[in-house]
Amino acid sequence: MLKLGQFLSKDNEEQEESLLGEDSGGLCSLSPTQRIFGFAACLVAGLACMLLSLIVFAKPIKFALLFTFGHLLAVGSTAFLLGPAQQLQMMLDPVRVFATAIFLGCVVVALICALWIHSKLLxxxxxxxxxxxxxxxxxxYIPFARRMVSELMIRLCDTEL
Known part of the structure; x- marks a missing residue:
């Protein structure tokens, strides 16, 4: 009976490790539990930054910094689950490489407008x-979601994304 319990325990650990990308080539030495805590902490910190940015909404430069930092923390939190290499590989996947480039470009433009240009409107x-x-x-990351949104935009606004 003890051996069966040990076998099931090892099987569950192996499934958890494979779901969390434990086979990242040894680049990440965090345990699966540490990865989940890191993901949760990073996600909560990102959401907190985004919520705190609403307090300083009247000051667009501070708002932009907090909000953008919160976005980056929230998006980067998944690197704890998958590992940084797997996360980067997924971001550069041909299906989402343009979406990734546009998002990162928008982050850079928002920071430039806030820190360098100092234009509240921009x-x-x-x-x-x-x-x-x-x-x-x-x-x-959701199968067929962008296609559905594009078709919805065509029907509602007579335009395409």
Whole structure:
């Protein structure tokens, strides 16, 4: 009986490790539990930054910095689950490489508008575009989601994304 319990325990650990990308080539030495805690902490910190940014909404430069940092933390949190190499590989997958490039480009433009140009109007516009790019990037992980949104836009607005 003890051997069967040990076998099932090892089988569950192997499934958990394969789901969390334990075969990352030895690049990540975190245990599966540490990866889940790292993911949760990074995601919560990102969401907290995005929520805190609403407090300083009247100051678009501070808002842009907090909001963009929150976006990057939330998106980067999945690297704890998959490993950084797997995350980068998925981001550069041909299906979502353009969505990734657009999202990262919008992040850079928002930071440039906030830190270098110091234009409140351009910063707000860049943040709105960044939110749209994040949604489009996130939809790339859901099968057929971008196609459905495009078809919906065609029907509702008589335009295509």
């Amino acid at each position: 910063t707000i516009i860049a943040i709105i575009i960044e939110i749209g790019a994040l949604i489009w990037y996130s939809l790339s």
